[in-house]
Amino acid sequence: MALATKPVQELIEVQELMSIPLVFSTGPTMGRFLAEIRDHKRIWANQCPNCGRTQLPPRIVCAECNVEVTEWVELKTSGQVVVFDVVYVPTINPLTGKMREVPYTTCSIKLDGGDATLMHFLDETDPKKLRVGQRVEAVFRPDGERTGNVLDILYFHVIPD
Amino acid sequence: MTEAKWAFEVPGKLEIPYRYFAGTFSSRWFRALRDEKKILGCRCPTCRKVFVPPRGNCERCLSKIEEWVELPGTGTVESFTVVRYAEPFQPHKPPLVLAAIKLDGADSSLIHLLGGVPPDQVQVGQRVKAVFAEERKGRITDISHFAPAAEAKKKAEYKKPVVQKTRAKPQAKVKGKVKKPAAKKPVKKTAAKKQAAQKKAVKKIVRKSKRSR
Numbered sequence: 625m626a627l628a629t630k631p632v633q634e635l636i637e638v639q640e641l642m643s644i645p646l647v648f649s650t651g652p653t654m655g656r657f658l659a660e661i662r663d664h665k666r667i668w669a670n671q672c673p674n675c676g677r678t679q680l681p682p683r684i685v686c687a688e689c690n691v692e693v694t695e696w697v698e699l700k701t702s703g704q705v706v707v708f709d710v711v712y713v714p715t716i717n718p719l720t721g722k723m724r725e726v727p728y729t730t731c732s733i734k735l736d737g738g739d740a741t742l743m744h745f746l747d748e749t750d751p752k753k754l755r756v757g758q759r760v761e762a763v764f765r766p767d768g769e770r771t772g773n774v775l776d777i778l779y780f781h782v783i784p785d
Numbered sequence: 786m787t788e789a790k791w792a793f794e795v796p797g798k799l800e801i802p803y804r805y806f807a808g809t810f811s812s813r814w815f816r817a818l819r820d821e822k823k824i825l826g827c828r829c830p831t832c833r834k835v836f837v838p839p840r841g842n843c844e845r846c847l848s849k850i851e852e853w854v855e856l857p858g859t860g861t862v863e864s865f866t867v868v869r870y871a872e873p874f875q876p877h878k879p880p881l882v883l884a885a886i887k888l889d890g891a892d893s894s895l896i897h898l899l900g901g902v903p904p905d906q907v908q909v910g911q912r913v914k915a916v917f918a919e920e921r922k923g924r925i926t927d928i929s930h931f932a933p934a935a936e937a938k939k940k941a942e943y944k945k946p947v948v949q950k951t952r953a954k955p956q957a958k959v960k961g962k963v964k965k966p967a968a969k970k971p972v973k974k975t976a977a978k979k980q981a982a983q984k985k986a987v988k989k990i991v992r993k994s995k996r997s998r
Contacts, residue, residue, distance in 0.1 A: 636807035636815040636923045644799040645873065655791035670787075684787075694787070721800025772795050 641721050650772070653684050656696070661777060662770040667762070669740045671695045680740030681774075701762040702783075703735035703742075710751045733760055733780055748782040759783040810841040813853065818928065819921040826891045828852045834892040838925075858915040859934055860888035860895075867904040876926065880904045886913060886931055900930035 650658055653670065657680075660668045669678040670693045672686035678697060679686065686693050708731035714723045729746040747763070748754055760780040770776040807815055810827075817823045826835040827850045829843035835854055836844075843850055865884035868875070875881060882899040884907070899907060900916070914934035921927040 633809065633812060634816060635809065636812040638805040638807075638924055640803055640805075642799075642801040642803060643873065644801070646797050646799060648795040648797050650792055650795060652787040652789050652791045655793050656787055658795070659791055659793065696787075716802065718799050718801065719797070721802050772793060773797075 643721070651684075653682050653693075657682050658772045658774065658776075661764070661774075662772045665701070665764045667699045667701055667735060667742075667777075668696055669699050669735075669738050671697050671738070678738035678740040680735065680738070680742045697738060699738050699740070700736040703733045703760060703780075705746075705754065705756055705758040705760060706732040706734050706741050707756065708732075708746065708751075708754055710749055710754075729754070731760075731780070744777060745779040746782055747779050753784075754782070758785075808841070810850075811839050814839045815923045815927075818917075819923040822917045822921075824856045824858050824888065824915060824928070826854045826856050826888070828854050835890060836893045837888055837891045837895050854890065856888050856890045858888070860886040860891075860913055860915075860931070862899070862907065862909055862911040862913060863887045863894050864909060865899060865907050867907075882907055884913075884931065897925075897928060898930040899932075901932040 657668055660666045667680070668682070669680040670682040671678045672689060672691060672693050673695055674686065674689045674691045677686070677688065678699070679693065680699070682693070682696075684692060708729055710727050710729050712727050714726045716722070717724045727749045729749050730743065731746050732741045732743055734741050746754070746760065760782055763778050763781050764770070765776045765778055814825050814827075817825045824837065825839065826837045827839040828835045829846065829848060829850050830852060831846045831848045832843060834843065834845065835856075836850070837856065839850070841850060842848065863885045865882055868881040868883060869879050871879050876898070882902070882904050883896060884899045885894040885896050887894045899913065902911075912934045913931040916929045916932050918927050918929040
């Protein structure tokens, strides 16, 4: 009965979008990888002089043998899927402040010409049409719109078997 | 070593949406700001301190607060700082004066913008008055800023509430010579008397039980 007689109170709520501008400094190693994508639509990895493995995205030091990596190899823009994930749970994209559209597919791709894998998106969201070892090819952002971001590769296009 | 000429900078940003809920208690405070242009304070029932901005529980004694007090909207600058750099989230262009303002009748200070006075002329102890925004949305920015008040200093002096004590000791002092403890002495019972009293009580119970039969 006490609930019925109590007057309804308006509750105050504040909704805001906090926008933080920032600048990412690439450094020389990551800079070369991003600049090659931006300027020539090519994907370059660096290769350890000790064990011979390629790293993508490139890092200054080999993660396995702690040796400074100096050599560079060009990889092809096509490759095959190593592992993939179809995401159905929407999360906030920190670049836009809005919810991501679902479903979307993230995957790890082994590019031809090396053993390095790159994490990126796929254009196919049906898990029945995907398999490990599927052939994929990079789709780049059109000329003049590439800024040196890793999203200059828009997604990887699935080549049907 | 990869040549340093490859390094460059990528512009980016971080967009973080968030929601703030004032809750059942503090919503009353924001509604008073928006609808009535009033600054309320809440008073702790135990230590009688008045808090602005309000809180549901006293920070000193943790007791639940339910009493609201209306404050006049004038106060004194307790401390201040001048912000001289620009950030996109700031409400105005620098220089900004941020001050801790102790409102008349409150025991805690409210941090807000100070306007209408050059930054180099702000003083601790300065009298200020709340200026409300014309368009109010139920936020802290409903108070546009605090501006210097030209009123007399003693006019709005706050009277501290009289603390009511539960025990009325002063009355005993007035009577003075009357010794109350003396009257209490006969109350003390010896062990023998207690036993006798217990025996009587037992007898009564026995009698009662006989009657009921």
